[in-house]
Amino acid sequence: MVMIRTSKARLGILPMAALAVLAAGCGTQRPGDTADAYHRSHPTPSGISTPSTPVDFPCPGESPTPTPPPTTAHTQDAAEPPTDHYAENHGFRVPFSLHGQSRCDGLAAVARVKEVLEPLRRRGDFAPESTRSTLTGLGYPAGKVRTHQSGPDGVGFLIDSENPSLCLEGTLNDISVQAEAFGGYPDHSGCDVPSGGH
Numbered sequence: 001m002v003m004i005r006t007s008k009a010r011l012g013i014l015p016m017a018a019l020a021v022l023a024a025g026c027g028t029q030r031p032g033d034t035a036d037a038y039h040r041s042h043p044t045p046s047g048i049s050t051p052s053t054p055v056d057f058p059c060p061g062e063s064p065t066p067t068p069p070p071t072t073a074h075t076q077d078a079a080e081p082p083t084d085h086y087a088e089n090h091g092f093r094v095p096f097s098l099h100g101q102s103r104c105d106g107l108a109a110v111a112r113v114k115e116v117l118e119p120l121r122r123r124g125d126f127a128p129e130s131t132r133s134t135l136t137g138l139g140y141p142a143g144k145v146r147t148h149q150s151g152p153d154g155v156g157f158l159i160d161s162e163n164p165s166l167c168l169e170g171t172l173n174d175i176s177v178q179a180e181a182f183g184g185y186p187d188h189s190g191c192d193v194p195s196g197g198h
Helices: 008-024 035-041 101-123 128-134
Strands: 145-149 154-160 169-171 178-184
Touching: 101 128, 101 169, 101 178, 128 145, 128 154
Parallel strands: none
Antiparallel strands: 145 154, 154 169, 169 178
16 A cells, blocks of 8 residues: 655645735735726726716706705714714615606606695695595506505605606695605615615
């Protein structure tokens, strides 16, 4: 019987060689290197789309310079790191903003909804059935309009429009009719607020 002996030195060569190969690829970026320099020297081939910033333009009845979106009272200083992961963990509940023609479609839908609900507000009719009937009268399918009581003198509504990227949500109460259009939620089909995330 022949026995083959290997020394401990030989057994250590293979892991050391693998480590050397892996380390050779590390640290090749130098100060001043940027992704822009890479993309200038390696343009995107035609036929492949690259992400772009959505373009908004004035919608009918809107001033030429769109107003900036309102800032929330709870904005955190950009220089200050987040103290917890609440925003990150609940990002699935933040609706998509509308841009371009979808934004114009949303503004027009909001105007129509406010116009038809205003007479209900003036009459003090805050029954969810009345609100639902009025909204289906605009042509929204009955199965896509949800209403609910919102306090003693108010109605909340949610419309999942036939347009797959347009949702309408709002309230009707003795003070005003509020409505907002948005484009749904990440990782969720439909216009209702998702109940679970990751």
